[in-house]
Amino acid sequence: MPYNIAMCSDCFFPQPGGVESHIYQLSSKLIDRGHKVVIITHAYDGRTGVRYLTNGIKVYHVPFLVIYRETTFPTVFSFFPIFRNIIIREQIEIVHGHASLSSICHESIIHARTMGLRTVFTDHSLFGFADAASILTNKLLKFTLSDVDHVICVSHTCKENTVLRASLDPLMVSVIPNAVVAENFRPLILPSDDTASPTDPHSRGTPAARRLGPNETITIVVVSRLFYNKGTDLLIAAIPRILASHPNVRFIIAGSGPKAIDLEQMIERNVLQDRVSLLGPARHEEVRDVMVQGHIYLHPSLTEAFGTVIVEAASCGLYVVCTRVGGIPEVLPGHMTEFAKPEEDDIVAATGRAISKLRAGRIPTELFHNQVKQFYSWTDVAQRTERVYDGISGVLPHDEFYPGTGAGAAGWSATRGRAGVQSFALIERLKRYYGCGIWAGKLFCLCVLVDYLLFVFLEVFAPRSRIDLARNWPKKQEEKGLDEVDAGMGVGKESGGIGRKRSARHRDREKRRDV
């Protein structure tokens, strides 16, 4: 059953980033599956009003004051009138907020609940509990998530974190990982087909060609913003030691940030200019071209909810050396990664292990691309997200969506109305908000009451009858039949059908390159 979905977040194109591309890819795949998706974000420089993106994604750029790092000023209520207008105009049924630091996302979820819509929240980041900023953010998150139908997290670690931060029922939280567009992260030499044997004439990259001689140069790639929490300090400490103990190794580092100066200083102090090349900031499209120059991807991050970049690196056929932090251990199988503790010594040791394994030819890196393609795809993400939508809108029966709780009458489900049965009644909502804290609970209740009054006021003075309904993207109707067939195939035969189609496209491309 098709839904009308509104994705709400401060983070969206033209700003680059992981959340942005997540929203875009998810939306476009949901549209492929026959849903209607609009995106609500704030206005960027030179990007205002309503825009259409590829595939008929409609983007509303709401004018808002931007305070810090493209995050809008939280003005709880001023967003409501225009939000209500968009929701009614687009006949939205489900509001899906992204990123826990975005005020548009939080406000949308509150307003949507006031308007009686189903809400989903996707958390992309990890937060601690210790510092003041985290405490404030966690309180706000608790406010918003007190009354949300379902939460999606990008990794199991992220789920644990979100459950603790917002005191959620763990069954209300689904884990749906990010994905990569594997097409955009193809290794330089690719076996032309999924089932290609090493002797296939098409594939120029036979395993024999990939086996590195003892004196051949191994290139280690680092693509990361150079911030403290990306572990740049570890990188700076480890590079000279790695280079000192492995003569035929060089580094390529792409990215910019406040730690770039330290990195340059390290290079100059140790006179490593010929073995470490700094490329400066890299656009997301260029990342693949940087990655394919190397053999090992080093990711010394200190915290990471999912770590899309290591999946991208593996997809490019790189062996990944990464720190065992956050959600990273869940992301890739053991034969693609070498884990290290976030310690200088251990990173040096792990990189050494990776280099010797690679030299021994024990890593089948040429298979990585196709494996990653099977692990992660946006179609799969969209399918799993759709199941969440089904669950909260009551299409899936309660027992099926929340397994192991009995017939919806187990202990706590009475106090925390579950999705599908999550009541919109104001008094029920107030009960949920009241539990947020001694003072915060009362404050939140006050906010919700004002929000409700504002809603009533708007219903009276700007009645629904006076708001025009937007026409849907015309292409959708034409392609609907086709889409459904496509989707049906995808569901029925797993990803086999799609995989075959893709590989056919590959073959075309290969041919073209040969010509």
Added chain:
Amino acid sequence: MSTTTVQQNAASRQLLHNRTGAPDPSRLAPEDAFFATSPPRRVRQHSPLGLGASSGSSVRGMTEARRQREKERGRSGSRRRKRHWNKLLWFKQPYPDNYTDEETFLDHLQRNPRLQPYEFWSLMADSTVIIQHIASVIIFICCFVAIKEFEVSPVAVVSAGSISTVMGWILWDYWMGREEAAKVQALVEKEVVEDASSASSTSSLKDPQGLGLLIPNGSVSPRLGHSHSASATSITSNVSASSTGQSGSGTQYPPYGDPASSLSSRNKQRLATAKSALLIYCALLGLSPILKSLTDSTTSDSIWAMSSWLMCMNVFFFDYGGGTGAQFPASLSTNAAVMASAVMASRLPSTTHVFSITLFSIEVFGLFPVFRRQLRNSSSAGHRTLTYFLVIAASGGMGVIISNGGAVAAIVGAVLGSVLTFLVMGICCWWLIGLQKYKNEMYGPWDPARPIIRRHWDLTS
């Protein structure tokens, strides 16, 4: 799905099975917080979620199932009926997305891992630092009031202050000398050991040095490059430079290589200290007429209000922690106190008064904390004696000021003040210990890791 996937899934299952069999050694378990050597992972008695805890039968069923599963796992991994849930994202598991595994959910959560229950008497001992500072602030105020109201000679006050400062400095210098000698001794010993053990490893690393990129020692901060022999100098000279008060902050000492020449350098240091003390003395002498007229036109009410606030700032922002004399007391705190004294000085009748009170404030707020810190590290008996003395002096002074009386008022004030201070200390410590039970720190894999970086490389390069 192609055959490669199937194979690979089988391989991954094997791999996962291995992983679930034994707990991951590189990750911490909650028990690690309490036991130094963590015992084998126990089976959870009840789930952290409280799921199924409502009905006893389901709990029993669950544990039964778990036992069954474990038995099977012991026998053979491949014969399991349903695949065990794994905390992994890269392959599809036959569980819904919102499945919560009760055995592993929040497994890595640590609560209060570094909790050290406070002990009453050690807490009392630590709180003396605060008492000392507050007492010295009170003594300063008492002296000011005495100068202003009771016409005590300001020269007498400042002379007493200066004499004790000089005595303190001599004591401090003696301690520093001792400490320095010990440090140099330790470093020399360490160097000998290291040279013996790692001669081969460092020789290969010395390549980049040969290119003439050695940085002159004086111009870089100690955490940047230094040769091994010079690092000893940089540490010690840094310590002394920062802790001689204002005296050493601007000067650089030439490095020395061997402990034999340390005597001359310390003499140089003393000379520099004396020189800067003289400089400050003269500057203050010249500045005091300006300081006197600076806030002359402001009404007294504003002056008292402002100086009260500044003194409060001094007390609140003071750096009570602090290890060895490495750092200054927080500069904001010192600045606030000196500014307060400058503002208060404008209420005094003559330039001599202004000069005396400003110099006295520098001694009390600038130099005395350095001495106190060093004293605390050097001798605990001295620290305790100083605390008693300060508390008695401050409360006695308060008694005199409040009651306008003489020796009797001082004694009564001293006794009352000491008892009161002791009681307040006791109650606050007890209160803090009582508040400990509300402590709930949570750590887990989501926290940014603390990178462990050895600076050794930096020092040798």
